[in-house]
Amino acid sequence: MTKNGATRKRSATRKCPVCGHESWRIFYGMVMPDVREQYPKAEFAGCVITLEQRIYPDTGKVEWGTLGWVCQDQGCGHRWW
Ligand SMILES: [Zn+2]
Numbered sequence: 001m002t003k004n005g006a007t008r009k010r011s012a013t014r015k016c017p018v019c020g021h022e023s024w025r026i027f028y029g030m031v032m033p034d035v036r037e038q039y040p041k042a043e044f045a046g047c048v049i050t051l052e053q054r055i056y057p058d059t060g061k062v063e064w065g066t067l068g069w070v071c072q073d074q075g076c077g078h079r080w081w
Contacts (some may be wrong), residue, residue, distance in 0.1 A: 020072035
């Protein structure tokens with residue numbers, strides 16, 4: 001009956017702020033295969049770190065950030081952090 005570790009849920013997901021579809025976390029850097037198995041619902045971007053520009057509408061301040069989440073809806077594909 002007992003399955004060791006099988007009940008642990010590490011696949012934390014979020015809802016896309018645009019379309020509400022399930023979105024996955026983006027991991028950067030070298031990731032071991034066992035880590036990938038722990039996060040079946042995640043994107044692994046390797047060593048390519050994508051920076052995205054965000055402009056605050058109120059202040060006009062420009063901010064650069066590393067993307068952390070990607071929407072899994074094919075028609076949306078929204079990325080944010
Ligand atoms: Zn979306």
